Amino acid sequence: MHFELTEEQRMLSDTVYKWALNELGPVQEKIDEEDWMPPNFFRDLGRLGVLGITVEERYGGLGMDVLTEVLVTEQLARICPGPAMSMVAHVELCASNIQRNASDYLKEKYLPPLIRGEKVGAMGLTEPNAGSDAMALRCRAVRNGNSFILNGSKMFITNGPIADIVLVYAKTAPDLGPKGISAFIVEKGAPGFSVSSKIKKAGMRGSPTAELNFDDCEVPAENLVGDLNGGVAVMTKGLDVERVVVAGLSLGISRQTLDYSIKYSREREQFGVPICEFQMIQAKLAEMYARYEASRNMIYRAACLAQGAGRGGKGTQITQLAAAAILYAAEAATRNGSDAVQIHGGYGYCLEFPVQKLWRDAKLLEIGAGTTEIRKMIIARELLRKGSI
Numbered sequence: 001m002h003f004e005l006t007e008e009q010r011m012l013s014d015t016v017y018k019w020a021l022n023e024l025g026p027v028q029e030k031i032d033e034e035d036w037m038p039p040n041f042f043r044d045l046g047r048l049g050v051l052g053i054t055v056e057e058r059y060g061g062l063g064m065d066v067l068t069e070v071l072v073t074e075q076l077a078r079i080c081p082g083p084a085m086s087m088v089a090h091v092e093l094c095a096s097n098i099q100r101n102a103s104d105y106l107k108e109k110y111l112p113p114l115i116r117g118e119k120v121g122a123m124g125l126t127e128p129n130a131g132s133d134a135m136a137l138r139c140r141a142v143r144n145g146n147s148f149i150l151n152g153s154k155m156f157i158t159n160g161p162i163a164d165i166v167l168v169y170a171k172t173a174p175d176l177g178p179k180g181i182s183a184f185i186v187e188k189g190a191p192g193f194s195v196s197s198k199i200k201k202a203g204m205r206g207s208p209t210a211e212l213n214f215d216d217c218e219v220p221a222e223n224l225v226g227d228l229n230g231g232v233a234v235m236t237k238g239l240d241v242e243r244v245v246v247a248g249l250s251l252g253i254s255r256q257t258l259d260y261s262i263k264y265s266r267e268r269e270q271f272g273v274p275i276c277e278f279q280m281i282q283a284k285l286a287e288m289y290a291r292y293e294a295s296r297n298m299i300y301r302a303a304c305l306a307q308g309a310g311r312g313g314k315g316t317q318i319t320q321l322a323a324a325a326i327l328y329a330a331e332a333a334t335r336n337g338s339d340a341v342q343i344h345g346g347y348g349y350c351l352e353f354p355v356q357k358l359w360r361d362a363k364l365l366e367i368g369a370g371t372t373e374i375r376k377m378i379i380a381r382e383l384l385r386k387g388s389i
């Protein structure tokens with residue numbers, strides 16, 4: 001497959017990279033040290049037009065393709081993976097799911113402010129006791145007149161501390177197992193909705209994470225997204241696209257760790273020569289590049305296939321390819337992070353050099369949005385179901 005980017009795709013990703021370099025680059029250390037997100041982050045991205053790349057133009061989006069969303073994610077992640085992850089949660093886990101599944105009323109109400117960056121989005125699926133086994137979620141929603149009453153909690157929710165609009169999954173018919181789950185939009189300030197203090201993380205700082213609590217939280221019945229008891233369909237419809245876009249975060253990290261390593265190895269001298277003259281350093285650079293290119297090819301191909309498959313349609317290779325792309329790219333980014341630290345030696349392990357931060361950031365991408373182990377299970381399930389690739 002040949003990836004000739006269009007002029008529009010090149011311009012948009014260049015614009016985002018330059019914006020991130022100028023605006024986030026100088027505050028990278030503050031973002032990491034203080035787990036700080038620049039206050040205008042979402043509004044600035046809204047002004048750049050990148051919060052609704054694949055969303056229809058009538059809701060304020062650009063109506064472009066999944067590959068463009070991946071390109072933008074990659075460029076932002078090169079400079080600041082934490083805030084980039086918050087962008088992906090806002091766009092893919094919240095806004096895109098609303099576009100794919102919600103009623104026209106909900107789309108008209110919630111998409112334009114999300115796309116302009118005036119409101120921040122999040123998605124709550126994981127619970128303290130339901131992570132990989134998401135279907136075991138316990139959060140309950142019970143109909144009460146024109147409302148649903150939600151009780152339960154959600155764990156590790158990206159943007160939780162700052163979200164205005166959260167897509168929440170809850171059991172509406174507990175006896176029906178996965179067929180008894182529904183999705184709801186819960187707004188900040190809804191009675192009975194509260195957010196824990198920010199969770200302290202090893203990496204991806206600048207992307208605020210929290211536990212959400214629902215204590216007799218009243219949600220209007222019209223905020224049901226998709227069908228009653230149709231939550232799994234909402235969850236799975238865009239899952240392949242989500243995996244591909246999240247993989248774009250790993251790609252940005254792989255690229256940036258390589259760029260830093262090339263530069264440092266040309267500058268740092270030992271035994272009277274730049275360390276890039278040592279074959280063992282060259283081997284690392286070559287392996288880092290190979291991992292980046294392999295990740296890039298898988299992700300871009302999966303992005304094109306996801307587009308062609310009607311955003312995650314069944315009966316194509318997309319499910320296994322999207323899972324393989326994120327599996328490979330996430331592990332590649334962590335290995336590139338580790339190799340970058342090694343190339344930088346003692347300095348690489350010090351907080352003032354950014355490679356250690358990228359290494360910490362990369363590790364999350366082997367855990368969040370489905371772990372490495374779950375990704376392998378999905379790929380094997382698809383292969384065994386079809387009996388071939």
Ligand SMILES: Cc1cc2nc3c(=O)[nH]c(=O)nc-3n(C[C@H](O)[C@H](O)[C@H](O)COP(=O)(O)OP(=O)(O)OC[C@H]3O[C@@H](n4cnc5c(N)ncnc54)[C@H](O)[C@@H]3O)c2cc1C
Pocket residue numbers: 089093122123124125126130131132133155156157158159201204209364367368369370371372373374
């Ligand atoms: C920073 C961060 C941000 C996140 N953002 C969000 C968000 O916005 N919204 C949201 O809903 N969730 C979010 N998550 C949750 C994330 O999706 C879960 O952490 C992830 O799905 C794993 O669940 P768990 O942490 O409970 O681990 P567990 O499911 O308890 O897994 C523990 C270990 O057991 C392994 N394991 C589990 N089951 C199997 C199996 N069947 N076979 C083999 N191995 C298995 C896992 O792979 C893992 O290695 C976020 C998590 C983090 C850390």
